[in-house]
Amino acid sequence: MGEEQFYVKKRLKNVPPVRLIVVSFAIVILVGAILLTLPISSRSGMPTGFIDSLFTATSATCVTGLVVFDTWTHWNLLGQVIIILLIQIGGLGVITFTTGFSMLVRRKIGLRDLQLATENTSGDTINIKHLIKIILIFTFFCEMTGAVLLMFRFVPQFGAKGIWIAAFTAISAFCNAGFDILGFVMKDGNLIPYVSDPLVCLTVGGLIVIGGLGFVVISDIYNAQLLPRIRRRKPIHLNFHSTLVLMMTGILIVSGTVLFLVCEYDNTLLGMNFGTQLNASLFQSISARTAGFCTVDIAREHDFTKIITVILMFIGASPAGTGGGIKTTTFIVLLATVASVMRGNEETTLLKRRIDKSTVYRALAILSGAATMVFITTGIILSADPDVTGVDALFEATSGFGTVGLTAGVTSTLSWISKLAVTLTMFIGRVGPVSLGLALTIHKGHRCAGTILPEGKVIVG
Amino acid sequence: MGEEQFYVKKRLKNVPPVRLIVVSFAIVILVGAILLTLPISSRSGMPTGFIDSLFTATSATCVTGLVVFDTWTHWNLLGQVIIILLIQIGGLGVITFTTGFSMLVRRKIGLRDLQLATENTSGDTINIKHLIKIILIFTFFCEMTGAVLLMFRFVPQFGAKGIWIAAFTAISAFCNAGFDILGFVMKDGNLIPYVSDPLVCLTVGGLIVIGGLGFVVISDIYNAQLLPRIRRRKPIHLNFHSTLVLMMTGILIVSGTVLFLVCEYDNTLLGMNFGTQLNASLFQSISARTAGFCTVDIAREHDFTKIITVILMFIGASPAGTGGGIKTTTFIVLLATVASVMRGNEETTLLKRRIDKSTVYRALAILSGAATMVFITTGIILSADPDVTGVDALFEATSGFGTVGLTAGVTSTLSWISKLAVTLTMFIGRVGPVSLGLALTIHKGHRCAGTILPEGKVIVG
Ligand SMILES: [K+]
Ligand SMILES: [K+]
Secondary structure, eight states: OOTHHHHHOOSGGGSHHHHHHHHHHHHHHHHHHHHHHSGGGBTTSSOOOHHHHHHHHHHHHTTOOOOSSOHHHHBOHHHHHHHHHHHHHHHHHHHHHHHHHHHHTHHHHTOOOOHHHHTTOOTTOOOHHHHHHHHHHHHHHHHHHHHHHHHHHHHHHHTTHHHHHHHHHHHHHHTTOOOOOOTTTSTTOTTGGGTTOHHHHHHHHHHHHHHHHOHHHHHHHIIIIIHHHHTTSOOOOOOHHHHHHHHHHHHHHHHHHHHHHHHHTTTTTTTSOHHHHHHHHHHHHHHHTTTOOOSSOGGGSOHHHHHHHHHHHHHOOOTTSSOOSSOHHHHHHHHHHHHHHHTTOSSEEETTEEEOHHHHHHHHHHHHHHHHHHHHHHHHHHHHOTTSOHHHHHHHHHHHHTTOOOOSSOGGGOOHHHHHHHHHHHHHHHHHHHHHHHHHHHHTTSOOGGGGSOBOOOOOO | OOTHHHHHOOSGGGSHHHHHHHHHHHHHHHHHHHHHHSGGGBTTSSOOOHHHHHHHHHHHHTTOOOOSSOHHHHBOHHHHHHHHHHHHHHHHHHHHHHHHHHHHTHHHHTOOOOHHHHTTOOTTOOOHHHHHHHHHHHHHHHHHHHHHHHHHHHHHHHTTHHHHHHHHHHHHHHTTOOOOOOTTTSTTOTTGGGTTOHHHHHHHHHHHHHHHHOHHHHHHHIIIIIHHHHTTOOOOOOOHHHHHHHHHHHHHHHHHHHHHHHHHTTTTTTTSOHHHHHHHHHHHHHHHTTTOOOSSOGGGSOHHHHHHHHHHHHHOSOTTSSOOSSOHHHHHHHHHHHHHHHTTOSSEEETTEEEOHHHHHHHHHHHHHHHHHHHHHHHHHHHHOTTSOHHHHHHHHHHHHTTOOOOSSOGGGOOHHHHHHHHHHHHHHHHHHHHHHHHHHHHTTSOOGGGGSOBOOOOOO
């Protein structure tokens, strides 16, 4: 498909790769939903309502993790297999689409280090087959390692069933899905029984972080740092994008940990020793930005802790990974712009680089689109379910949009209108930013109508 | 004071006009607070606590309208006179500072129609005396007209006391202060007893809108439209800034009215006939963006209505007027940027004009600063007063920052920590955007460090 073809079409939905992403996700979700309605998928042997099945399939495929039923209690083994397959397909789909897109425009984006995936290619043609192969190997390697580590805990505890639980949890963690099948230990308890268990928390946390960094960054770390060391050569610097992503991930994890600890030490963390409190805060900070596992009861948190979680969920993970939200890079570009304005600079500067206006504008568009989506969903929940408080509705809407999957405990009690609204939010939160980024990059530079207009002077603020 | 002097200093607080604004507001507030603590100002003849007096003086000077005591019940005539003087000084101060600033940079801003204020001036020198004279005449003309209209209602109802009530209400309305002295009709009732009274609602609403448009726009309407008609000449087009402000004010008033009506017809508007419902919704829409009067009980509103009110309060009024918030122009510039990005444009376009990058960046900085301030205040209220719900805390913080003065009924119950936090928010919400705009415009173009840096490529979204 020639690039020229893109330039002709102007509307987002008409850009071929965007249509491909939207349609393929919709088909996977619909097939999953139909399979989940069947009596053969549920533990009770009864059919499941379509809205609840659609909600579950969307939550799995969009790797969100919000559930209307406890995954272990409601679904039988087949149901759970369908769910983990949807998670795996959804997770891989997003990685492949976003990485492929980054490569498609890699000269514009300036990514020099996708050699790993492109060593068999020449010029502008991308070897999609080779890219998918590399992504598959990397994904399964991470998930396998995670599963083996988790088996050390789950097999002694649950016997053979522990193998299935370890595999499910590892896939769900790497894909940042947040689904768990530990409902038989504690109903709707997610990882709460393992709050004081560093093996489970650190393994799951590690998988979440690696899945959330994005394949572009992983690939850069491999090519610039690991491969040279293996070949006993001098490692080279990480590129600008990777440096930003790693820096922001570190800052957000640490500040989130501190904030959770300070806000909750006298509440949900009460009665734990300091090591466990730290472990729980670290895990909650990592998980809040997109994974959606929890080791404490969110419903009992202070409203202020919930608001901090909403902000972390809204920021989300990094581009081209399995995470959601507006993305760490969007957030830092906006922050850097504000800081530059405050210093009286004309240009956005970040780590001694200049950020182009078009990147800043795009970040602003993503922020606004996300805020609007969260606002509308919050409004629908509050209107359709008057018993839900404002903060809990905001929490649920942000969790859906950021494909996080944390809940203040209200998901299963929502009316069908709110469930449909959250379903739509999960879908848009998953395919929206990817599609928008793709369409905008393709459009970039081909509409300059504004440059011939006279400048309009206006006072702001 | 030479303009060169500005270029040397880099930090906001060191820019002379910024220091002037901050210091003069602080002095007025402190003097007011000390006068209000005295026993001679209270109805009971007892001294008032300093934090409560400081809160009241800040609320009056920053024309916010949040109160810890009912103004009629707690303060005697002297106390009320002090409060209305603080409101008048605060309101006039902001108009004068912002208008003077717009004139100082009028060539950069491109305002061609401040002839009214500058006809006696030549070159860059501003005739501040003449400007103040014009603003004073205009202010007193509006307030007098409003007071006379309100006397038609209040004098028959309350006798001679009605003259004082009409004058107080008219000044409070034009300055967008939201203070009322109708507590003897209904305690903490504000204008609720007049919900079905078009004379009061439309007079107060009209004063609010005129005060909120900003003197720059008023001056443009006078010079471009009124004066030519009076002199039987052809009126000329309003400038870009005025057109935007009028358009946005209209759109926000109408959409706010519709949203209030739809959200509250079965709640706080229940039992009223449609005319009264429409009157109440229109008044609430006008008042929410910065004035802070109310004709319905906010505390009883749905959470979703409160959230819509929070958004209207956050947007606020227009620059160079008595209103607060991020301002209507900031909001439309951000919206236009998002719309331009979505259409694949490189430039922000609005009404067939191009908006400069520096204006967009500044709008983004104002949005972020405001959101951060509201977030921090909300956090402090939620931490210091655990009984306040998340939505009510957000409501209170936004109301303080946007100098609106609406409350969900929690102001008087706040702890002293929250009261101090809201006091600081009111102050920053009032002098912050003015100072920032001033400092940034002065800095503009004198720091271009970014342009010599290499571009940093980053994927957002
Ligand atoms: K998730
Ligand atoms: K006000």
